[in-house]
Amino acid sequence: NTFIGILPCLMAYFSSFLLRSVTDPRDGKRVALKKMPNVFQNLVSCKRVFRELKMLCFFKHDNVLSALDILQPPHIDYFEEIYVVTELMQSDLHKIIVSPQPLSSDHVKVFLYQILRGLKYLHSAGILHRDIKPGNLLVNSNCVLKICDFGLARVEELDESRHMTQEVVTQYYRAPEILMGSRHYSNAIDIWSVGCIFAELLGRRILFQAQSPIQQLDLITDLLGTPSLEAMRTACEGARAHILRGPHKQPSLPVLYTLSSQATHEAVHLLCRMLVFDPSKRISAKDALAHPYLDEGRLRYHTCMCKCCYTTSSGRVYTSDFEPVTNPKFDDGFEKNLTSVRQVKEIIHQFILEQQKGNRVPLCINPQSAAFKSFISSTVAQPSEMPPSPLVWE
Incomplete structure (x- = not known):
């Protein structure tokens, strides 16, 4: 079977990750240290950090980074x-895509399988990631992938009358409903982002690379065609008017076959199910995982990469659930009673202390060490890490 065995290893493109790796003195293992600075500047900021912290402690999945x-x-x-x-990961998918590292169709399939496997878990927990992009997909040289960075993540809002922020998702991976000013959106925004990444893995270039959110929307309609009024039902008036006053565009989806020789009929079929303008008709993570294009990625992952299956003298023992979900869902009810920065500060402080009960000897920072000063200087946020700018329609 050509799909049994280990994928060709990826070369490690470490960049800033080395600057954030540390040794756990309790066992000598190398781990990653993430700093959350200036947590208590305002109520919105500290509630968001507390949410991310609780999520990192909640997650239990091989394709989702946890604390x-x-x-x-x-x-x-x-x-x-x-x-x-x-856990310390060696690189991220953005660095791999822009590198000279060859990516075979097997690489693409096993990466996409793991992204969707992790996303199915997050969505089953009721969580929208809201910033899926290659830089937030950590990768090791053995091709294991983990979704990271939950600073913009939140629990899905089921009440469509409740407004949700549009200051989410890096522009190139932003779903059309957000670009068009929709005040409510679902986990389908994450699937759109995965579709953009899938195309980027196939073509080794960003699919929709625009200079502004409006141009981003124009590039999307160049590919998908002018959306129907039904597909624009949640758009704001300015965005709908922008689409309607422009020329009517026909879909040009066959151009996806030109991404690379790996853009087979099965690949393009799945890609087209992800890049659907109407979020209600976009494929879910669960259904995407059932697509035949990912059969080989699933087999390879569970044959030699996963931790849920194992090998005995009698052969490989496979898990009964290849793509597990979580139960119960992540509960964000704690946020409703947070009313002041001081209150949140006290609750987070107590939460951390409770997490350490019964664990190993607690670790703490030595601010006088040279390593700490080097770490601080290396973890200044870069412009690409800043929150995405909102789209304002006239």
Whole structure:
């Protein structure tokens, strides 16, 4: 069977990840240290950080990054930043895509399988990631992938009358409903982002690379054609008027076959199910995983890469559930009672202390060490890491 065996290893493109790796003195293992700085500047900021922290402690999935530990906080009067220990990954998918590293069709399939496997888990927990992009998909040289960065993640809002922020998703991977000013959206926005990444893996270039959100929308309609009025039902008036006053466009989906020789009929069929203008008709993570294009990626992952299956002297023992979900869902009810920065600060402080009960010896930062000063200088946010700008229609 040509799909049994190990994928050709990826070369490691470390970049800033080396600057954030540390050694756990308790066992000598290399881990990643994530700093959450200036947590308590305002109520919105500290509620978002608390949500991310609780998510990282909630996740239990091989394709979703989770917290291994949280460093012991100082006295609450000096508590201003949080340090989270996670598994150390060697690179991210963006660095792999722009590198000269060859990517075979097997690489693409096993990466896409893991992205959707992790996303199915997140969506089953009721969580929207809201910033799926190659830079937020961590990769090891053995091709294992984990979804990371939950700073913009939130629980899906089922009440369509409740407005949701549009300041989400990096522009190139932003779904058309957000570009068109929809005040409510679903987990289908994450699937759109995965579709853009899928095309980028096939073609080794960004699919919709525009200079502005309006141009981004124009590039999407160049490919998908002018959407129907029904598909634009949640759009704001300005966005709908922009579409309707332009020339009527016919779909040009066959151009997807020109992405690369790996853009087979099965690949393009699945890609077209993801890149659907109307979010209600976009494929779900669960259904995408059932697409025949991913059969080989599933087999390869569970034959030699996953932790849920194992090999015995009698042969490979496969798990009964290849793409598990979570039960119960992530509960964000704690946010409703958070009314002040001081209150949230005290709750987060107590939450961290409770997480450490019964665990190994707590770790803490030595601010006088040279390594800490080097770490601080290397973790200044870059412009690409800043929250995406909102789209304002006239």
